[in-house]
Amino acid sequence: MGLSSYLQFLISGVTMGSIYGLTALGFTIIFNTTGIINFAQGEFVMLGGLLSVFFLKWFDAGLPLSIVMAILTTTAIGGAIERFAIRPVRSASVINLIIVTIGVSIFLRGLTVIILGKDTFGLPHFSGSVPLNLAGAAVMPQSIWILVITILLLVLLRLFFTRTIYGKGMLACSYDKKASYLVGIGVNGMILASFFISALVGAIGGAILTPVTMTSYDVGIMLGLKGFSACIIGGLGNPFGAAAGGVILGVLESFGAGFISSAYKDAFAFFILLILLFVKPSGLFGQSKIERV
Amino acid sequence: MKACRYLVLAAVLAVFLSVSSLRAEDVIKIGAILSATGPASPLGEPERNTVQLLQEQINAKGGVIGKKLEIIVYDDESAVDKAVSAADKLLKKDNVVAVVGPTTTPNTLAIEGKFDAAAVPLVSCAAGEKIVVPVKKWVFKTPQSDRLAVARILSHLKAQKISKIAIITVSDAFGQGGREMLKALGPKAGIEIVADEVYSPKDTDTTAQLTKIKSTDAKAIVTWGTPQTGSATVTKNRVQLGITIPLYLSHGVASPKFIELAGSASDGVFLPAGRLIVADEVPAKHPQKALLTKYIKDYETKFKSPVSTFGGHAWDAVMLVVKAIEMGKSDKPADIRANLEKIKGFVGTAGVFNFSAEEHNGLDESAFEMVTINKGDWQIVK
Amino acid sequence: MNGFKKDMLAVLGFTALLFILPGFLSNDYYVNVLTLSLTHAIIAIGLNLLMGYAGQVSLGHAAFYGLGAYTSAILTTTYAFPIPLAMLIGILAAGLVACLIGVPTLKLKGHYLAMATLGFGVIVYIFFNETIGLTGGPSGFTGIPRLHVLGYTFTSDRSYYYLVSLVLAGVVLLSLNIIHSRIGRALRAIHTSETAAQNAGIDVAKYKIFVFVLSALFAGLAGVLYAHNLAFVAPSSFGFNFSVELVTMVVLGGMANVWGAVIGALFLTILPEYLRIFENIEIILYGGILIVFIIFLPEGIAGGLVKLFSMLKPKRDDGAGGK
Numbered sequence: 001m002g003l004s005s006y007l008q009f010l011i012s013g014v015t016m017g018s019i020y021g022l023t024a025l026g027f028t029i030i031f032n033t034t035g036i037i038n039f040a041q042g043e044f045v046m047l048g049g050l051l052s053v054f055f056l057k058w059f060d061a062g063l064p065l066s067i068v069m070a071i072l073t074t075t076a077i078g079g080a081i082e083r084f085a086i087r088p089v090r091s092a093s094v095i096n097l098i099i100v101t102i103g104v105s106i107f108l109r110g111l112t113v114i115i116l117g118k119d120t121f122g123l124p125h126f127s128g129s130v131p132l133n134l135a136g137a138a139v140m141p142q143s144i145w146i147l148v149i150t151i152l153l154l155v156l157l158r159l160f161f162t163r164t165i166y167g168k169g170m171l172a173c174s175y176d177k178k179a180s181y182l183v184g185i186g187v188n189g190m191i192l193a194s195f196f197i198s199a200l201v202g203a204i205g206g207a208i209l210t211p212v213t214m215t216s217y218d219v220g221i222m223l224g225l226k227g228f229s230a231c232i233i234g235g236l237g238n239p240f241g242a243a244a245g246g247v248i249l250g251v252l253e254s255f256g257a258g259f260i261s262s263a264y265k266d267a268f269a270f271f272i273l274l275i276l277l278f279v280k281p282s283g284l285f286g287q288s289k290i291e292r293v
Numbered sequence: 294m295k296a297c298r299y300l301v302l303a304a305v306l307a308v309f310l311s312v313s314s315l316r317a318e319d320v321i322k323i324g325a326i327l328s329a330t331g332p333a334s335p336l337g338e339p340e341r342n343t344v345q346l347l348q349e350q351i352n353a354k355g356g357v358i359g360k361k362l363e364i365i366v367y368d369d370e371s372a373v374d375k376a377v378s379a380a381d382k383l384l385k386k387d388n389v390v391a392v393v394g395p396t397t398t399p400n401t402l403a404i405e406g407k408f409d410a411a412a413v414p415l416v417s418c419a420a421g422e423k424i425v426v427p428v429k430k431w432v433f434k435t436p437q438s439d440r441l442a443v444a445r446i447l448s449h450l451k452a453q454k455i456s457k458i459a460i461i462t463v464s465d466a467f468g469q470g471g472r473e474m475l476k477a478l479g480p481k482a483g484i485e486i487v488a489d490e491v492y493s494p495k496d497t498d499t500t501a502q503l504t505k506i507k508s509t510d511a512k513a514i515v516t517w518g519t520p521q522t523g524s525a526t527v528t529k530n531r532v533q534l535g536i537t538i539p540l541y542l543s544h545g546v547a548s549p550k551f552i553e554l555a556g557s558a559s560d561g562v563f564l565p566a567g568r569l570i571v572a573d574e575v576p577a578k579h580p581q582k583a584l585l586t587k588y589i590k591d592y593e594t595k596f597k598s599p600v601s602t603f604g605g606h607a608w609d610a611v612m613l614v615v616k617a618i619e620m621g622k623s624d625k626p627a628d629i630r631a632n633l634e635k636i637k638g639f640v641g642t643a644g645v646f647n648f649s650a651e652e653h654n655g656l657d658e659s660a661f662e663m664v665t666i667n668k669g670d671w672q673i674v675k
Numbered sequence: 676m677n678g679f680k681k682d683m684l685a686v687l688g689f690t691a692l693l694f695i696l697p698g699f700l701s702n703d704y705y706v707n708v709l710t711l712s713l714t715h716a717i718i719a720i721g722l723n724l725l726m727g728y729a730g731q732v733s734l735g736h737a738a739f740y741g742l743g744a745y746t747s748a749i750l751t752t753t754y755a756f757p758i759p760l761a762m763l764i765g766i767l768a769a770g771l772v773a774c775l776i777g778v779p780t781l782k783l784k785g786h787y788l789a790m791a792t793l794g795f796g797v798i799v800y801i802f803f804n805e806t807i808g809l810t811g812g813p814s815g816f817t818g819i820p821r822l823h824v825l826g827y828t829f830t831s832d833r834s835y836y837y838l839v840s841l842v843l844a845g846v847v848l849l850s851l852n853i854i855h856s857r858i859g860r861a862l863r864a865i866h867t868s869e870t871a872a873q874n875a876g877i878d879v880a881k882y883k884i885f886v887f888v889l890s891a892l893f894a895g896l897a898g899v900l901y902a903h904n905l906a907f908v909a910p911s912s913f914g915f916n917f918s919v920e921l922v923t924m925v926v927l928g929g930m931a932n933v934w935g936a937v938i939g940a941l942f943l944t945i946l947p948e949y950l951r952i953f954e955n956i957e958i959i960l961y962g963g964i965l966i967v968f969i970i971f972l973p974e975g976i977a978g979g980l981v982k983l984f985s986m987l988k989p990k991r992d993d994g995a996g997g998k
Binding site: 330370371372373374375377378381382384385386398399402403406421423464465466468469470491493 | 702708711807957
């Protein structure tokens with residue numbers, strides 16, 4: 001296999017990896033602020049894509065407007081989840097929280113089936129689907145969109161967390177909720193905001209990915225699981241690690257399918273997850289502050 | 294008093310149970326196990342719709358041998374355990390005389406044994422060859438077998454003088470069946486398989502597999518799946534990667550959904566298809582023409598959505614059972630089974646069926662047309 | 676041992692009830708539905724111990740169920756092993772794998788086991804699907820012999836039902852015994868506070884691993900029973916969806932309550948058979964159950980019943996209470 005094949009694997013890997021990274025970022029934001037792993041994160045990605053399809057169909061609103069509406073709707077759903085399903089049990093044990101978020105993810109899927117149906121749908125590419133040639137490998141314009149938007153989001157989020165007072169407040173919550181509360185940070189508001197932002201990030205990921213991969217009510221499961229693996233790869237709690245973990249995962253998957261076995265492609269993400277959990281649970285970029293029993 | 298409450302409850306239950314067993318004897322009960330929900334629902338839903346449509350139509354015309362036809366439909370949710378429960382329910386509680394379905398191969402294989410034990414015929418809508426090979430006395434199936442589809446593709450490839458192909462199949466029962474058949478029949482037809490790639494049903498991207506294929510010396514790609522399980526993805530990815538060698542697909546993509554999802558990438562691909570999907574192009578004198586036209590019209594009027602090949606499989610299954618009942622003028626399971634084996638020249642949606650004691654699928658290569666897509670429309674390849 | 680006597684009586688009563696039940700059922704369809712729910716109950720009890728006492732979630736328990744089922748199926752069908760031996764190996768295989776996963780992850784605090792079992796479950800499912808030569812792949816594995824032991828073959832549906840009832844009774848008894856033993860006390864201490872238990876000298880990791888392996892053994896046991904009953908297994912029965920169903924059974928029935936696990940399993944296996952309208956709303960219903968129960972009734976149905984009865988009992992002066 002020549003250079004163009006390697007390059008092709010790399011490009012596919014980075015494209016999917018960006019979305020894993022965005023999903024992982026969503027996990028990280030909520031985890032940082034609340035300590036909860038939100039299993040419904042994958043559904044935010046699914047909704048971003050699927051709702052875009054429906055707004056486009058039902059309201060004939062044109063692609064950009066449909067996507068914006070879809071993202072806003074999903075963001076609102078994220079907030080609703082926090083308010084109605086998470087807040088009542090926030091002080092419960094870890095396992096109860098895990099179960100609630102699993103329940104939410106299933107509920108969202110079920111709601112989607114009833115309202116939007118079980119079918120598979122696509123979105124038009126943002127700027128045409130004629131591939132560009134890069135040293136023999138084909139690059140879809142949509143891949144470039146995905147990469148650019150992902151980097152943009154990362155930069156914006158970094159600025160948000162380090163420069164704005166709201167962002168710094170959320171970081172404070174992740175270090176110590178009680179102390180933050182004592183210095184006057186509205187912890188409830190921060191947590192709600194973290195769900196809004198995670199849903200927003202997830203939905204954007206879904207909307208920009210759908211032209212490439214199509215979407216249906218159950219794409220959230222695998223995307224969520226792989227996004228979570230990316231989180232662990234990068235180190236749970238580290239936003240930069242999450243994004244990097246996503247890209248690393250996407251590339252490893254792509255090369256794995258290319259060189260080892262395409263049948264086990266989906267398993268790679270979880271092999272890596274298991275190995276890391278056994279060997280270095282704090283991930284590639286995380287601090288080793290995992291508590292041992 | 295608590296005792297009083299329990300007595301009332303028991304009485305209500307007793308009435309309920311006895312009433313439900315007071316049914317008219319002038320009814321023929323057939324069962325149907327279909328995957329109306331779950332991953333196989335794109336196949337099962339049209340099947341269920343078709344079964345309902347047929348029940349209405351048949352009863353409107355006076356039923357079967359003068360008796361009303363009742364088709365009891367259970368959704369197995371694409372799950373093995375639910376298919377098993379449904380089979381139990383139909384055989385032991387509802388006491389049906391024949392069963393149509395299930396939609397998928399694993400579900401069919403899981404319940405086959407029960408029909409032998411209960412001596413009730415099963416006419417499956419699933420594609421797997423294992424269902425009827427080796428032949429089982431009480432089990433039949435209506436979809437064209439993968440063997441025929443693959444044979445059709447291979448003969449087209451040979452006609453194009455192509456001797457090296459790459460295959461990429463989905464890792465579910467349908468894809469698995471196609472893959473096994475390709476690997477078995479390819480060499481015999483003198484065609485070498487230089488790449489054997491697999492992808493999972495929910496895979497959103499097959500560029501890795503296709504990149505591998507691109508680097509081989511394959512002169513054509515054969516892919517086995519359905520529109521919802523990656524065939525559209527493979528089709529699109531092929532165009533995106535700039536691959537120009539011809540693409541052949543399975544009969545599983547013979548539905549409008551494929552063109553919808555694959556868009557312009559679907560132009561120029563080849564597939565073997567039952568005539569249902571190209572009914573407009575079927576010549577007026579062809580035995581299937583009238584039937585296909587009528588089924589399409591009835592289905593699309595009632596359900597406001599286009600027909601699918603899979604709904605056709607259910608049509609064939611139900612009508613075959615009805616035919617067997619009419620032939621023997623008997624609704625006893627053993628007679629239905631015996632008469633199914635005697636059916637010859639039955640015009641169905643998938644083709645013309647000819648059954649026998651050794652042949653429980655009843656179709657041959659003439660059931661398929663080689664079809665291509667031209668600017669979003671199906672076209673028979675001459 | 677008053678507790679032990681009470682448990683014995685309860686289990687005997689339960690078994691007797693199960694044995695006379697078929698007499699009231701008009702046909703074997705109902706019996707088969709029950710057999711399946713009792714099989715699920717066996718898994719649910721193990722998972723219940725894990726979730727309720729060790730405070731850990733397994734999101735991949737269907738994989739252990741599948742490991743038991745496939746191992747026994749393949750050994751008996753392809754390699755002609757005697758059935759009881761194959762079943763034993765199947766059960767132990769599940770336990771062994773649980774050991775391999777549990778030992779590294781249960782040393783960590785928090786939800787790492789949940790993640791590991793999630794990944795593990797997916798890998799096992801893909802393995803069942805792809806190793807076609809061994810497992811038959813997506814179309815499934817046929818031809819598994821019906822259980823026969825000591826010369827008796829369990830061909831009829833009813834005989835299998837009685838067998839599974841007995842096994843379930845045994846599992847219930849074993850679990851109740853564990854809970855009331857020293858192990859159970861240690862587990863309850865861990866459940867209340869891991870740090871406190873650790874400081875009291877309890878090797879928390881060891882107990883968590885014990886419960887995890889035990890729950891996998893139960894799942895493997897259910898798996899071998901399932902395989903030799905159905906005579907067929909397919910990967911689709913052992914995926915993430917079923918793992919979530921199992922968790923829902925435990926939550927619904929009540930964590931940290933063996934009878935709760937049985938109730939949850941019976942409920943979620945039998946109810947869909949009656950509510951055939953379930954179809955499209957089934958997904959949303961499972962999600963709804965999980966959310967609502969965790970928020971409003973985290974002790975599940977069993978816990979709720981226990982609370983109800985204790986409220987109805989006349990108050991005692993000595994302030995007796997507790998489990």
